[in-house]
């Protein structure tokens with residue numbers, strides 16, 4: 001299943017929505033959203049996880065980061081499995097895409 005990103009028109013939070021499904025903001029319950037593409041932001045903080053739930057054991061170690069978008073909204077996402085975790089820093093620019101398994105996936109533009 002493909003997912004697309006929506007920005008809530010009321011609170012500006014970002015939601016990943018199954019393609020073709022109606023928008024419903026997870027934060028404020030509004031149904032007024034705008035589909036967005038090419039979402040990017042900068043890493044504010046991140047950590048590398050070495051302990052994970054059973055269904056993610058094969059993925060460790062993996063990174064999770066807080067990202068500040070251009071509209072000042074913060075999102076939490078998972079760093080792409082192709083990321084060189086040693087090269088991620090505060091300020092790394094990431095492109096954000098929705099993913100059925102991981103929610104929001106962060107693709108660093110300068111730390112591959």
Ligand SMILES: [Zn+2]
Pocket residue numbers: 008009010011012013025026027028029030
């Ligand atoms: Zn909202």
